[in-house]
Amino acid sequence: MPELPEVEIVVRSLREDVIGRIILDIKNSWPNHLASVDLVEMRKRVIGSEITGINRRGKYIVFDLDSPDTMIIHLKMTGQLLLQPATSAEGDHVHTTFLLSGDDELRFRDVRKFGRVYLTQKPVEILGQLGPEPLSESFTPRLLNEMLLGRRRVLKPLLLDQHFISGIGNIYADESLFHAKLAPNRLSNTISEDESRQLYSSIRKTLQFAVDRGGATISDYRQPDGSEGEMQNSFKVYGKAGDPCRRCDGIIERVILGGRSTFFCASCQI
DNA sequence: ACCGGAGCCTGTTAGC
DNA sequence: TGCTAACAGGCTCCGG
Numbered sequence: 632m633p634e635l636p637e638v639e640i641v642v643r644s645l646r647e648d649v650i651g652r653i654i655l656d657i658k659n660s661w662p663n664h665l666a667s668v669d670l671v672e673m674r675k676r677v678i679g680s681e682i683t684g685i686n687r688r689g690k691y692i693v694f695d696l697d698s699p700d701t702m703i704i705h706l707k708m709t710g711q712l713l714l715q716p717a718t719s720a721e722g723d724h725v726h727t728t729f730l731l732s733g734d735d736e737l738r739f740r741d742v743r744k745f746g747r748v749y750l751t752q753k754p755v756e757i758l759g760q761l762g763p764e765p766l767s768e769s770f771t772p773r774l775l776n777e778m779l780l781g782r783r784r785v786l787k788p789l790l791l792d793q794h795f796i797s798g799i800g801n802i803y804a805d806e807s808l809f810h811a812k813l814a815p816n817r818l819s820n821t822i823s824e825d826e827s828r829q830l831y832s833s834i835r836k837t838l839q840f841a842v843d844r845g846g847a848t849i850s851d852y853r854q855p856d857g858s859e860g861e862m863q864n865s866f867k868v869y870g871k872a873g874d875p876c877r878r879c880d881g882i883i884e885r886v887i888l889g890g891r892s893t894f895f896c897a898s899c900q901i
Numbered sequence: 902a903c904c905g906g907a908g909c910c911t912g913t914t915a916g917c
Numbered sequence: 918t919g920c921t922a923a924c925a926g927g928c929t930c931c932g933g
Contacts, residue, residue, distance in 0.1 A: 634926065663909085690927075707927050709911080724911090743910045745927065784903070793928080800926055849926065850913080869926095890905070892924080908930085915923075 633706045635690060635765070635798030636841035636862065637852050641712055642687040644855045645737075648714055653681050653732040654696075661726035664739065666747040673750055676700050682731075689761045689797030693754065703749040703757055704739065709851040710746035713738045742851060761797040765834050766842075770796075775834075776827040779819040786822070787815035788889030790834075799834065802847065802869045805894050807834045809868045809878075814900045815886075815893050840865070868894040 633641070654677050659670045668676070677700065684695035692712070694702040704712065713725075717736045721728070727739040727748055739746060749757055763770045778796075782789060789795050790804040799807070808815050810833035813826060822830065846852060846860035853859060867877050871894055872885035881898025 637926080705927080707909095708925070741910095742912065743925085745909065782902090788904085791927090802926060847926080852926075891927095904933090906931090909928095911925100913924085915921100917919105917921085 633690065633710070633846070633852055634800030634803050634841075635687075635838055636803070636844075637846035637860065638687050638690050638692060638706065638798070639842050640846045640854055640860065641706075642685055642692055645692075645712065645714065646685045648735075648855070649682055649731065649737065650685060651681065651683075652735075654678055654729050655732060656730035658728040658730075659726065661741075661744055663744065664727045664741070664746060664748055665750075667749045667751055673748075676750060677702065688758045689764070689793055690800070691758060691761075693758070699752045700750050701752070701754040703751065703754060705747045705749075706741070707743070707745035707747070709742040711740045711851060711853050712855055713740055713853065713857065714855045715857075737855075760794055762793060762795045763797065765796050765798055766838055770831075770835075772828045772831040775831045776822075776824055779822045779827055779830075781820075783818055783820045785815070785888060786813060786817045786819055787891075787893055789819050791889060791891065796834075798838070801891050801893075802866070803834075803837055803841065805869050806867060807837045809833075809895060809900060810837055812900055814897070815888055815895050868896065870894065 657674050665673055680696040680698045682694055683697050686693045692704045714735055714737055717730060717734045724742045725738045725740045729737040731737060787804055790799050811830040841862040844861040847862035848859035849863055868883050871883040874883050876883060876896040879899040881896040883894055883896055886893050
């Protein structure tokens with residue numbers, strides 16, 4: 632579900648409301664949610680710790696604690712992190728809960744249960760393989776051009792590869808390729824320098840535009856206060872099969888690439 | 902190195 | 918209306 636913009640919104644919201652709080656208790660009703668240590672170990676190492684920082688790396692949410700441990704959460708397809716009064720009704724599909732000082736609970740709701748909570752003293756072992764952050768200063772047109780030429784892979788699946796660039800998912804890959812006027816089945820080593828520059832700027836603009844709109848709510852995504860994003864109203868191709876292209880007289884098509892639904896206009900994406 | 906498929910899970914929707 | 922199959926924002930593992 633959530634891609635970089637959605638995770639970024641969650642992180643900003645939690646950073647505002649959760650930093651400085653103490654984790655007082657942890658509950659879990661779906662053991663597979665806890666990826667690196669079980670509940671007993673997790674409680675032993677985390678209860679009593681203060682949350683000192685919250686950051687995003689790719690689609691991972693990284694909680695700094697005032698202990699040697701770092702807690703890392705991945706929402707995968709349907710995960711939500713909700714900050715709610717501890718006295719409020721928990722609702723369905725909440726599998727892991729953190730009771731925080733201030734009488735609020737941070738609730739990890741996750742319908743499909745793909746999400747994961749990691750606890751580690753070596754976060755680099757989880758985050759170290761990720762590709763560059765597309766919105767960071769160090770991600771430059773020149774770097775992207777070199778990265779594309781260094782591979783011979785189909786463009787769309789390559790954009791989804793978190794080792795290549797981190798944070799892009801199925802929606803924003805398609806939207807970025809549309810804005811760059813590039814066909815999703817192009818091979819990366821055939822992208823010209825000019826096309827590469829177009830792709831660079833499309834990725835940056837698309838992601839930043841989505842962040843500015845609070846992310847996209849399709850079914851599950853919510854901000855931690857429960858509110859929805861607006862970006863779903865601005866999609867140009869994602870989920871638009873059969874619709875007229877917004878840029879030319881073509882029709883948006885749906886194909887499968889790398890096992891994922893891919894929406895594009897075959898007339899103007901070349 | 903890269904690709905395709907299966908697997909992890911449940912809920913919703915499209916099609917018959 | 919009711920059942921079944923397909924599909925969903927992610928990612929990892931495996932075999933070829």
